[in-house]
Amino acid sequence: MRRLAFLLLFLIPLMAFKVKVEKRTLSNGLEVLLVPNPNTPVMSFQVWVKTGSRNERPGITGISHMLEHMMFKGSKNYGPEEHARIIKENGGEVNAFTAEDQTIYFDNISPSKIDLVAKLESDRFMYAKIDPKAFSSERKVVYEERLMSVDNSPFGKAFELLQALTFIAHPYHWPVIGWPSDILSYTAEKVRKYYQERYNPSNVFIVVSGGIEPEKVMPVLEKYFSSWKKGPKVPPVVTKEPEQKGPRYAKVYMKVHVPFLFAAYRIPPYRSQDIPALKVAARILGQGRSSRIYRKLVEEKAVAMQAGGGLNSMMDGGYFFTYLMVNLGQDLNKAADQLFSEIENFSKGKIEDWEIEKAKNQIIASTTRQLERAFYVGLQVGFSYLYTGDPTFFQKRLEAYRKITKEDVKRVAAKYFTFRRRNVVYILPEGGEK
Amino acid sequence: MKKFLVFILLLGFALAGPIQYFKVKGIRGAVVPRKDIDSVVVYIMVQGGSAYDPAGKEGVSDLLTNLLVKGTEKYTAEEFSKRIETMGSEIDAYTDDEAIFIYGWSLKEHFGKTFSLVADALLHPAFREKEITKEKKRLITSLAQKWDQPAYIASEFFKAKLLEGSPFGREETPETVKKITREDLLAYHRRFFNKKNIFVVIAGNIEPSEAKGMVEKYLSSLPKGKKASPLPLMVKTKTKVYIVDRPQAPQTQIRMGYVSLPFRSLKEMAARRLANYILGGGGFSSRMMKIIRAKEGLTYGIYSYFSGFVKGDYFEITTFTKNETVGKAVDLTLKLVREFHEKGATQEELEKAKGYYLGGYPLRLETPLDFAYRILIAELYGYGKKYVYWERNFIPSVKLKDVNRAARKYFYDRPMLIVCVGPANKIKAQLEKFGPVEVVQPPKF
Known part of the structure; x- marks a missing residue:
């Protein structure tokens, strides 16, 4: 096996991470990142807004997501959902998603439609309507979304609570979709004010990836976006999450047949130099059938139906996330002890050569696979730019992964995967509290 | 064009x-x-x-x-x-x-x-x-x-x-x-x-x-063997409502549908897909999304689609809504299906649906995996090689009369099987007008 790992180290070459980014700026200061790839007939047009749930406060949690919904409800020259319908009837996909650090709007379509897309996107970014009647109906839609994804879902409920447990002071504490009472309380006027304050070229950048010609794209963007006036920047988030000095636990009783747990160990921000080693550690511990957690709990002890983990890395910090669903009749607490022992003793044991090579090769291979789609190319570039100011940072980081040693992995595991930093949410069957 | x-x-x-x-x-x-x-x-x-x-x-x-x-x-x-x-x-x-x-x-x-x-x-x-x-x-x-x-x-x-x-x-x-x-x-x-x-x-x-x-x-060391024979789908749908009881659920999941006639040619398949896009498959462009989500705010999503077997198909509508509006959501959805059956689509709707399929298939065939899966589907269902690029091979020749024929043949509101997963005590009365209701308790494990 050692020989195999040794060979692989040299077998994975620098490959075709040929993503080249051209950074341009429109006359009004709006930044544009162009990622041409002549081999694809697809274009992904993405508008990134540097505001998400991180930039909210209690009382208006979920407002970034609510605004994202209202961005589909009409603008100066287009009626409700007309943007989406036009993109679809031209063969494209249109959608948006809000997260903790950003809101991303995207149109995946033929590059020949660049004029149409720019026209539609500029209209809603400059002149969204946010009409009270449409707002009232859309708020119900958002509420249904919350019921579906959180309140009527054991996994959604567990995830929401885990993030609230892991971040107590920082805005990552509240869910992206917002607390139910907040969703029901904000008005169209509040959402419009949020839009006016945040959606301007100071807080937005555009990524266009795929089969595009930069020299043809730029005049189109200039034509539609250059009259958009700059505004104030989103206020910085000053709250820092205090150091966690002991484990935190939560139990939720629900109508479930299979009890499970989600757990998290907080990690530093995306930009931190510890992230590559943490990502390697997370792969060794939690990803794939050859991972430590799977081998121990699913294979060796045969107590779990499913177990694993991964890294969620964000602007102001993130977490190593782990999950455990026990087989019927198995004791969740006992299995949990084995899970935590595997994670928290990881830094003390031996790491095999093949494990470290596996983690590195999986990271490189999965990035390569993602880059087969113009949409994911845009996302990689966008996240790199949002988090570091360097749109090709993700490629440079791939180089950093190659240099990670066992000692690096052990060092970060000892620092972050500790008993004191443990946060656990148990989802247990009704009646279990008695 | x-x-x-x-x-x-x-x-x-x-x-x-x-x-x-x-x-x-x-x-x-x-x-x-x-x-x-x-x-x-x-x-x-x-x-x-x-x-x-x-x-x-x-x-x-x-x-x-x-x-x-x-x-x-x-x-x-x-x-x-x-x-x-x-x-x-x-x-x-x-x-x-x-x-x-x-x-x-x-x-x-x-x-x-x-x-x-x-x-x-x-x-x-x-x-x-x-x-x-x-x-x-x-x-x-x-x-x-x-x-x-x-x-x-x-x-x-x-x-x-x-x-x-x-x-x-x-x-x-x-x-x-x-x-x-x-x-x-x-x-x-x-x-x-x-x-x-x-x-x-x-x-x-x-x-x-x-x-x-x-x-x-x-x-090549695989044995020669025998090809599996396709299995029949000889069932008829009866109008009925099942409630899978979840007493504490704040929202009800809804599924509706019936066993459908299979299409006879890929052109007919294309007409049916265009029809379904117009009724419930086209996201924000579909009639269901326009009415049930955008106008009424009853759900976050509603979609319809056909699932196929070698010897048959079934039609399914999927949505969810809060417990108080289950009856209204089902009622409005059935009304849309009925209207579509009776009146069909408009030329404008057809052109837009065609635009989606013709303009969008490069997106759906962007990666090698996309291609591989489509080729396998063509093989499994016996669609033939033309299916891989079915959009460009069959969509252009579909006329409004073909779509409206598909609307009459494949879309109807009765018989309709309805399944709701939600609290029976809150939704049963709302569902009784759609057919006999049977409440089912989840099994014990």
Whole structure:
């Protein structure tokens, strides 16, 4: 096996991470990142807004997501959902998603439609309507979304609570979709004010990836976006999450047949130099059938139906996330002890050569696979730019992964995967509290 | 329109080299070369699937696919996973009603080894008793866990009730899974894993000659065997409402539909897909989304679609709403279906739907995996080679009269089976006007 790992180290070459980014700026200061790839007939047009749930406060949690919904409800020259319908009837996909650090709007379509897309996107970014009647109906839609994804879902409920447990002071504490009472309380006027304050070229950048010609794209963007006036920047988030000095636990009783747990160990921000080693550690511990957690709990002890983990890395910090669903009749607490022992003793044991090579090769291979789609190319570039100011940072980081040693992995595991930093949410069957 | 079509045609060829179909040592398949990327995927279909499970031992194909990646005669489960994952490659297998799928993805330089491991899993699974015991426990737990996920159980329960009495309506349960033996797995493997019954697609950065060479090298020892015969779908839908009771649920998951007539030609399929896009398949462009979500705010999403078998189809509408508005959401949805049946679509709606399919298929065929899957679907359902680019081959010739004929033939509001997963005490009264209601309690595990 050692020989195999040794060979692989040299077998994975620098490959075709040929993503080249051209950074341009429109006359009004709006930044544009162009990622041409002549081999694809697809274009992904993405508008990134540097505001998400991180930039909210209690009382208006979920407002970034609510605004994202209202961005589909009409603008100066287009009626409700007309943007989406036009993109679809031209063969494209249109959608948006809000997260903790950003809101991303995207149109995946033929590059020949660049004029149409720019026209539609500029209209809603400059002149969204946010009409009270449409707002009232859309708020119900958002509420249904919350019921579906959180309140009527054991996994959604567990995830929401885990993030609230892991971040107590920082805005990552509240869910992206917002607390139910907040969703029901904000008005169209509040959402419009949020839009006016945040959606301007100071807080937005555009990524266009795929089969595009930069020299043809730029005049189109200039034509539609250059009259958009700059505004104030989103206020910085000053709250820092205090150091966690002991484990935190939560139990939720629900109508479930299979009890499970989600757990998290907080990690530093995306930009931190510890992230590559943490990502390697997370792969060794939690990803794939050859991972430590799977081998121990699913294979060796045969107590779990499913177990694993991964890294969620964000602007102001993130977490190593782990999950455990026990087989019927198995004791969740006992299995949990084995899970935590595997994670928290990881830094003390031996790491095999093949494990470290596996983690590195999986990271490189999965990035390569993602880059087969113009949409994911845009996302990689966008996240790199949002988090570091360097749109090709993700490629440079791939180089950093190659240099990670066992000692690096052990060092970060000892620092972050500790008993004191443990946060656990148990989802247990009704009646279990008695 | 003509100019637009020429453009689309060119796009199609820019995506991938021409598909090369082959027959190597009795094994049929296709290669889709793509020079501009760094990976290759092999996607293999074995005709069989859960509908072919022996009676009383439902779950054999599910268990078998889980075990395909849990060790071969040569490697233990752990060794097998290590070999795959250390290369950064992926191998997985899953079962559908009428086929088992196994795929392997890797970077170009590891494809030979990855293919050899896929072939090893396909040809020489070990089915060790130790692994069978573990996988049975996991499978039984997953059957219980399905009942914890309202959206999932709504679809599963709907399908089981709709197709009850056919090979597609049988359910695996803890009891049927417990009865499965190693001999059952071996018998199933002997019956379906043969040259006549598999189809291999290799797509990505590979020369066709190299791909065919691998098929010959690694798969030619498969037995000749016999092709699985398609199974009939001889069931009729009765109007009825089932409530799967979840007393504390704040929202109700809704599924509605019926067993449909199968289409007779790919042109008719295209007309039906265009019709469905207009009614419920077109996202924000569909009538259902416009009324039930955008106008009424009753749901976050509502979609309709046809699910196919070799010998039949069924139509399904999926949505969810808060418990208080279940009756209203069902009522409005049925009204939309009825109107569509009676009045059909407009020329404007048809043009927009055509625009979606004709303009958008390069997006749906962006990666080698997309191509591979579409080729396998064409093979499974006997659609023929023209199906791979069905949009450009069939959409242009569909006229409004074809779509309206499809609307009358395939879309109607009665008979309609309705399944709701929610609190019976809050939704039962709202549902009684749609048919006889039966409340079902989730099983105990």
